[in-house]
Amino acid sequence: MAAGNERLLRVEIGTWDRVLNVRFSPLEGACMATLLEVRDLRTHFFTLEGVVKAVDGVSYTLEEGETLGLVGESGCGKSVSALSIMRLVPDPPGKTVGGEVIFDGQDLLKLPDSEIRRVRGKRIAMVYQEPMTSLNPVLSIGRQLTESLELHLGMSKTEARKEAVRRLEQVGIPDPERRLRQYPHQFSGGMLQRVMIAIALSCNPKLIIADEPTTALDVTIQAQILDLMKDLSREYGVSLLIITHNLGVVARYADRVNIMYAGKIIERGTARDIYRNPSHPYTLGLLNSVPRLDLPRNEKLDPVEGQPPDLLHLPAGCAFRERCRFAIERCAQEIPPLRPVGAGHLSACFAAETLLSRAKEHTA
Secondary structure (H helix, E strand, O other): OOHHHHHHHHOOHHHHHHHHHHOOOOOOOOOOOEEEEEEEEEEEEEOOOOEEEEEEEEEEEEEOOOEEEEEOOOOOOHHHHHHHHHOOOOOOOEEEEEEEEEEOOEEHHHOOHHHHHHHEOOOEEEEOOOHHHHOOOOOOHHHHHHHHHHHHHOOOHHHHHHHHHHHHHHOOOOOHHHHOOOOHHHOOHHHHHHHHHHHHHOOOOOEEEEEOOOOOOOHHHHHHHHHHHHHHHHHHOOEEEEEEOOHHHHHHHOOEEEEEEOOEEEEEEEHHHHHHOOOOHHHHHHHHOOOOOOOOOOOOOOOOOOOOOOOOOOOOOOOOHHHOOOOOHHHHOOOOOOEEEEOOEEEOOOOHHHHHHHHHHHHO
């Protein structure tokens, strides 16, 4: 293995170990029931240029009370997979062409429209990445909070308003009575995201899907929002699916991690597995492209070279092959299957064992 590749395996270990050692993981020693099981999910977009396989055979599970991270570059299929769960993919041009989404014993893809509307907001809630564009600008915050309470829980207007005040207090918004009468443009970005969390929690869902919930926020507000979501998740036993490209977020808050690339999951494991023993070159590249405080200021980042593939014209074999420093001839001929490389740790790479053994040598 080349010296540069040796450095790739070595560079991230110390920093991520420090992050992982201070975070709490409710999974350790716990036995929980499966809340969500996604099986071979396939969502395609039918365009004039051809078929875009945005989600191509994705499978994973989410346990009750667990926080699962879904990580990858823009365009890899993270958000589309979440919208597919909620059945919010615009049709046309998008369509879920295969798979199952088993939530609490029901296949959401087979429910009639009237039934799935009862699931959205009440049993599964979603926090979107752009609260300013997700909230209705001509409706007051109070109306947008009370609507779901009246619709899903059958509350009267008075009861819904009292509950809305309580939810705003719960997410740390001061003077909630006055704030209920205000409109989205009168809130800061961080406050709007708190409102989105309050709306998501209002009907006591079992699952919250957070799609890049801190993208438009500064670093200090990001930490506050994520801490709030995690604390409320523990308090109420809500499962979290966090979609992000921020590896620091995943290291601190997620129990297990799925790494996505070109519509597929290419590595899966616990947060500790992914960060201490990465077994896919793409995961390794993501880790090494994160700025580190323990390196000299003039140290250059080591980004993943090249661009994500065009999903209309995917290359033969492994979709990551053209950007990979560990590619072999076999990678151009076969699509590597997602296979076990450890207990609960899976990788879709023919060189996974080599990467894993080298990473373990550097952590020994």
